[in-house]
Amino acid sequence: MEPRPIRHLEPLNVEVTFSEQDPEWVEIDLSGVEMFMGYHRPRLERVAQGQYRGEAVLPACTGEQMTWAATVLPEGAADRAEARFHFVTRRTPVGGT
Known part of the structure; x- marks a missing residue:
């Protein structure tokens, strides 16, 4: 995911590479760990x-x-999930970077 640091409300470029699978498309399930933040599953x-x-x-x-x-979901199938990783975002102060 880029750019870094990852920020809220700003577009992220997401890239996934498989070494053994070649699905037609992939979804990334983005979920809040501490609280429910709605459903976010962009399609790659x-x-x-x-x-x-x-x-x-x-x-x-x-x-x-x-x-x-x-969580990386090949063709949107949770039972085929390939990887899950965590990352932390921090709120940007008003007028800050």
Whole structure:
């Protein structure tokens, strides 16, 4: 995911590469770990064998920081989930970077 740091309400470029699978498309399930933040499952398009790209935008969070879980879902199937990782976003101060 880029750019870094990851921020709320800003577009993220998401790229996934598989070494052994080659699904037609992939979804990324983005969920809040500490609290429910709604459903966010951007779809990534296949750009080459085993390679997928797309865009996501995280919703705003009122807390100082938020832990997210990103789960890779080949063709949207949770039973085929390939990877799950966590990342933390921090609120940007007004007028800050």
